[in-house]
Amino acid sequence: MKTAVIVFPGSNCDRDIAVALEQATGTAPHMVWHRDTELPAGIGVVAVPGGFSYGDYLRSGALAARSPIMTAVREQAARGLKVLGVCNGFQVLTEAGLLPGALMRNAGLNFVCRDVALTVENAGTVFTRGYQSGEQVRFPVAHHDGNYVADPETLDQLEGEGRVAFRYAEPVNGSARNIAGIVSADGNVLGMMPHPERRIEPAHGGDDGKRMFAGLLETVGA
Numbered sequence: 001m002k003t004a005v006i007v008f009p010g011s012n013c014d015r016d017i018a019v020a021l022e023q024a025t026g027t028a029p030h031m032v033w034h035r036d037t038e039l040p041a042g043i044g045v046v047a048v049p050g051g052f053s054y055g056d057y058l059r060s061g062a063l064a065a066r067s068p069i070m071t072a073v074r075e076q077a078a079r080g081l082k083v084l085g086v087c088n089g090f091q092v093l094t095e096a097g098l099l100p101g102a103l104m105r106n107a108g109l110n111f112v113c114r115d116v117a118l119t120v121e122n123a124g125t126v127f128t129r130g131y132q133s134g135e136q137v138r139f140p141v142a143h144h145d146g147n148y149v150a151d152p153e154t155l156d157q158l159e160g161e162g163r164v165a166f167r168y169a170e171p172v173n174g175s176a177r178n179i180a181g182i183v184s185a186d187g188n189v190l191g192m193m194p195h196p197e198r199r200i201e202p203a204h205g206g207d208d209g210k211r212m213f214a215g216l217l218e219t220v221g222a
């Protein structure tokens with residue numbers, strides 16, 4: 001099973017997520033430059049990493065969403081490719097139309113950089129199957145544009161369809177209904193602001209993130 005990590009100018013969590021994927025699969029992921037137009041054949045999971053793609057100009061993730069490689073990511077996602085977007089990756093996926101809603105400037109206008117408690121709302125997704133629904137985990141957050149917004153109908157739909165994967169245990173950035181991570185209608189695309197890849201070994205202060213990569217990769221036969 002092969003994995004890939006997309007690298008944009010300004011990505012800075014690409015290496016961390018590559019380490020998490022390699023730890024889970026035993027194989028280093030393909031690092032795919034944003035200007036590429038095709039994903040390597042046989043990819044089961046692609047990660048869209050955190051960072052400050054294009055310096056967060058215009059809106060965080062807006063320019064990266066228009067990178068050549070995102071056409072391939074969109075096409076493959078429609079065919080069931082698992083896509084994991086973390087932090088700036090979540091912003092890119094909303095800007096690319098792969099997930100609903102948008103990530104706005106944090107309430108309070110501060111960059112928030114700390115560990116947060118999250119509730120796993122739905123352990124039935126391919127990304128959260130390593131957890132129990134209702135379980136609390138701790139991941140770090142580091143962002144200024146993490147304030148998730150969507151219209152009330154979309155929020156109700158996300159809740160009703162079990163597409164809220166993670167919720168902040170307490171307000172962090174002003175996100176509607178404390179939403180921290182959501183999945184697509186088909187369940188194969190996840191976007192989340194907290195960083196599971198920064199919590200995969202005891203030296204990180206815990207390894208709550210490890211089960212996300214292990215569980216995800218089991219579903220695609222790694």
Ligand SMILES: NC(=O)CC[C@H](N)C(=O)O
Pocket residue numbers: 013049050051052053056060086087088089142143144145146
């Ligand atoms: N760590 C990150 O991915 C940062 C995300 C984003 N550029 C923000 O600050 O909102």
